[in-house]
Amino acid sequence: MREIIVKTKEEIKTFKESFNFKCFSLDTETTSLNYSNQELEGISLCDGSTIVYIDFVSINDYSVIKDCFPSELISSKFRDCIVICHNCVFDFKVLKKYGLSFNSAEWFDTMVAHHLIDENSKHGLKELANKILGYDIVSYEVAKKSKELFYKYALNDALWTWELAILFSKELKEQSLEMLFRKIEMPFLRVIIEMETNGFLVDKEEIVITKHKLRDLVFELEKQMLDILGEKYVFQYTLTGEMSIKSNINFNSTEHLNNILFKKLGLQPIETTKTGKNKTNKKTLNILKGKHEFIEILEQYKTAQKLLNSFYETLENYIDPDTKIRTHFNDTGTRTGRLSSNSPNLQQLPKKNESLSIDVRKCFIASPGKKLIVADYSGQELRVLAQISNDTAMIEAFKSGKDFHQETANQFGVSRTIAKSINFGVAYGKSAKGFSNDWNCTEEEAQQFLDKYFNSFSGVKKSIDECAIFLRRNGYIKSLTGRRRRFSKNEKGYYPSSAYRQAFNFLIQGFSADMIRIAGIKLLNLKHRNPEWKMNIIACIHDEYVFEVTEKYINEAKTSIKETMESVVNFKVPIISEIGEGYNYGEAK
DNA sequence: TGGTTCAGCGCC
DNA sequence: AAAGGGCGCTGAACCA
Known part of the structure; x- marks a missing residue:
């Protein structure tokens, strides 16, 4: 395999003359994994006989990125070309920032392919190169220590991706997974890129106000519990000037709660954990409620603490400079084919808490001049069943x-x-x-x-x-x-009996997941057919999509979205999409 | 110090 | 013997 390192503008022309752009693998090296502040360091390419690393740090001029590829390839005229990546979403998001996209090409994602072939193991490039191709792996941290090592590292990424694609392409055919891969999975990656680059605008002020309200509540409840238990405590000020309580008890500790509930208060244990300790969970507390005034306060404390720690204290850390939160949607994160979401997980935002009148979803808002549309499949899994x-x-x-x-x-x-x-x-x-x-x-x-x-x-x-x-x-x-x-x-x-349960549920959950993918592909087309709507697909929550659309076009968009979602399959049962609108996510649901 | 496991809990 | 599918995130506890 010929290896080329491109360090100057002139060398770009040279390598292009002999590189086969009909089918090639691509991998990017970046300064960061975070979308908002990541910059391109280099691109590696492999066509099966040549591996190239284009070092943009040396070239020091990002305007030449487009010169690295044939103009037909990036101008959407070149329709029979295959671009292979291990995790297309990552690489294409980066390249999109530099105005480069491969929208006309066919995509082949080796990570997604492996997920279809072996949903039970990991899908990282390094793991696969080692396990399947038998290569020795050098970590990114080690590779970063010298320029030569780093070039080798980058070249290997493109080479391994190429070699995996050859194996997986065959495997997909053999297991009759090719249609799913080409017609559903690959087109759907564009929907993920759409959602991840759009991001969800948030109301920072609303987050901060509610955060303080919750901190006060947690403080108050903790004081009440200590008073009931007759425990000593002192007040403390944190560096930010917030008041907190210091005592010997940590109400977040299951061990401490065990002592309090079942020793000090002498309540009857309900269930035990697999390690043999008494459970102190919601169900237990619900059964014990009424036996002691302490229980109800503890329940409130747990609810408030959860909202505070899991959402209000952390959401701010994810806000990009443009006040948007850009969640990651993982296409290969589940064994059933569902999407998963992280950093933050948008699929677990609490619904409005009526008793505390706190609504996390209210913090997620539409862009100025727009309104959110939320569309979900009504009873999707039961209809699929x-x-x-x-x-x-x-x-x-x-x-x-x-x-x-x-x-x-x-x-x-x-x-x-x-x-x-x-x-x-x-x-x-x-x-x-x-x-x-x-x-x-x-x-x-x-x-x-x-x-x-x-x-x-x-x-x-x-x-x-x-x-x-x-x-x-x-x-x-x-x-x-x-x-x-x-x-x-x-x-x-x-x-095991669990396998039978998982197998049957997979038929329902797995199909539903692909159904929402098909819908997403069609909805992205709907967006492109109606540019005046300025429609953005913002999130996907299992059986639901969230959009934002210019206010003027809301009704038109709602009608089309509903129609699009309801026509993805031709079933004996009707498929119904329920549509809501609002200026924030809580309101639109 | 940093990693893992456990218990718990938010969502569909 | 256990006894409902699928996730990600948190703090505590534990371990090296």
């Missing part, structure tokens, strides 16, 4: 357009809440024992109810059984889009 099990009764229930949980409730003569819990429970593989705990009845009674349920929804029962048979025969299960989930036998040679 009805479809994949082809259950006549369930399909009819959805077709009627009535409230599905209420219909179930009427049919079995139970409350809506109970009906809802069984509908979801079944999709998760919950057992009679599990239901009996929830409903406060015997296991036999729960079993009788389950039998009745499966008698009515016999298609569901049948598909659960078929799923188990398929798993036992093949060691994996595959969804309607061809996505697979593989399972391992335990040391005794059979699949």
